[in-house]
Amino acid sequence: MLAIARTVYAEEWAGNASAYQEQGLYGMLAEHLAQAGDVRALLDVGCGRGHGLAALRSAFPAAAHLIGVDENPECLEAAASLLAIKAPRSNIRRGRDEIVTGGRYVSTYRGTVQIGSNGITLIQSDVVVQDPEVERVLDTLGPLDALTLWFSGVHKARSATEIVRHFKIKSDAEHRTLIENRALAIAGERLRPGGALHLVVRACAIDIDQVAHAMRLDYSDWLEDKPFRVESIGSIPYEEPADGIVVRSTDSGVSAMPNYAISILIRREG
Numbered sequence: 434m435l436a437i438a439r440t441v442y443a444e445e446w447a448g449n450a451s452a453y454q455e456q457g458l459y460g461m462l463a464e465h466l467a468q469a470g471d472v473r474a475l476l477d478v479g480c481g482r483g484h485g486l487a488a489l490r491s492a493f494p495a496a497a498h499l500i501g502v503d504e505n506p507e508c509l510e511a512a513a514s515l516l517a518i519k520a521p522r523s524n525i526r527r528g529r530d531e532i533v534t535g536g537r538y539v540s541t542y543r544g545t546v547q548i549g550s551n552g553i554t555l556i557q558s559d560v561v562v563q564d565p566e567v568e569r570v571l572d573t574l575g576p577l578d579a580l581t582l583w584f585s586g587v588h589k590a591r592s593a594t595e596i597v598r599h600f601k602i603k604s605d606a607e608h609r610t611l612i613e614n615r616a617l618a619i620a621g622e623r624l625r626p627g628g629a630l631h632l633v634v635r636a637c638a639i640d641i642d643q644v645a646h647a648m649r650l651d652y653s654d655w656l657e658d659k660p661f662r663v664e665s666i667g668s669i670p671y672e673e674p675a676d677g678i679v680v681r682s683t684d685s686g687v688s689a690m691p692n693y694a695i696s697i698l699i700r701r702e703g
């Protein structure tokens with residue numbers, strides 16, 4: 434079931450990612466991150482089919498290490514193809530899924546990861562699951578300049594995983610919050626002082642200034658008491674494709690398609 438859900442998700446996300454790419458969205462997001470300074474080592478959480486990494490590679494040609502982590506091996510296969518890099522099977526098919534009591538799935542990740550010689554390393558892992566090998570890779574690289582989490586999302590069978598029971602997750606929105614919290618924790622451990630955590634979320638907005646202002650307040654609250662501050666928020670209008678994964682915004686009780694990508698640049702304080 435997990436394998437099918439991952440395959441379907443990877444195929445459907447191709448519709449979104451291609452449409453975003455055609456509209457220049459990924460390039461504009463990479464430009465926003467470049468305002469935070471040069472990037473030599475970066476972790477892309479939930480790298481999907483690699484469109485974000487491709488834009489980041491263009492924006493930061495001197496980057497020594499771009500690491501893409503995703504729990505979906507079908508997305509990682511597509512990413513390797515898009516980026517025209519070799520990704521060893523031992524890197525992108527590290528997961529083992531088992532059914533445990535109660536009929537839920539537990540995924541574990543094993544095997545040594547090879548760091549890519551061409552500057553990009555793709556790794557199958559789940560950022561919510563302990564993975565000492567990913568920790569080892571990040572230890573080897575040293576402090577990161579940036580951590581990106583662009584367009585968080587999960588496949589349909591995620592609700593059948595032990596993670597959902599463990600964290601008492603009731604909706605996709607709660608799942609996205611869990612992944613954002615995890616990204617912030619990794620940023621706390623791995624970003625150098627002055628480094629950037631870059632989140633991109635979708636929003637449905639009529640008054641975009643009002644929505645961006647509300648988001649600044651929400652994310653500033655989220656970062657309270659932490660060594661991070663919201664540096665800038667950008668909003669990029671775009672159109673969702675007809676053939677991709679539909680993410681409807683239910684803000685204000687109105688169910689509507691997102692029409693803005695909100696780019697939130699967060700700085701790690703020194």
Ligand SMILES: C[S@@+](CC[C@H](N)C(=O)[O-])C[C@H]1O[C@@H](n2cnc3c(N)ncnc32)[C@H](O)[C@@H]1O
Nearest residue numbers: 479480481503504505559560561583584585586
């Ligand atoms: C909506 S897609 C976005 C992909 C990419 N960032 C982009 O902008 O094109 C979200 C990706 O995050 C991955 N993902 C979701 N939860 C994850 C987790 N806990 N650990 C690693 N990857 C995850 C999914 O498999 C999916 O490929």
